[in-house]
Amino acid sequence: MTERAVILLAAFAVGALLVGVYSLYRRRSRPGPDRLDVDDLNLELMEGCCAFVVFTTPTCRPCKTVLRTIDGVLADRPSPAPTEVRTVDATARHELAVRYEIRTVPTTFLITASGHVVDRWRDVPDPQALRSALERL
């Protein structure tokens, strides 16, 4: 049994190490938060629903394209759950841009009612990518 205990501990140690390395890699290749604070964003979402949060600036032209793309995707859904679209001016709400590691605009998040980030995009997202993310909810 001692031998098995050693094997078990070694297996958990190796597993934890591998997961740690993977998490580090994931954080480097996909930086940004896993959760947004819905209170920061003045969002009150019903359970089962979600929101697109788009970080923008007043001079950001592609940001308008992002909003049109989101509106188009939401309009096409056959039986949509209520989905909010909230823009955040990264210059006016600089503290949020820093907290959520916003390095470029537009940056778009799809979040659940509790703020859990389902997916995120930089620049103008592909409509199919938005639809796929909504289907994961």
Place this chain on the structure above:
Amino acid sequence: MIDSNLPRFSQGLQALVLALAFLLDVRLVVPILGLVLLAAVVGGPRYNLLARLYRVLPIPRGEPEPAAPPRFAQVLGVTFLAIGTAGLYAVEAESTGWWLFGWGPALMVAVLSGVAATTSF
């Protein structure tokens, strides 16, 4: 969407049960747990014994999260436990193959479940 504490509970229980089974050399636990996960994968929440147990216990409810990743983890668990079951019963006990293809996959499920239950992985 599912309660975020449900997969943590299920994975923690799987890790604990498989770890104990390995320590005490109770091979039967591997196919039994595999069948429990298979019922959940094929039958959905209604046939998920671990979810039923979770609902009965006084565990605080978590926030909703996407169901797809835990479901994928269950499919992986079923696959590895099936391989482990075949290894444990078809290969000569205590041979290298028995360790590699029997307890090996079962330990992988235990480790990955344990890590998933205790971290945000």
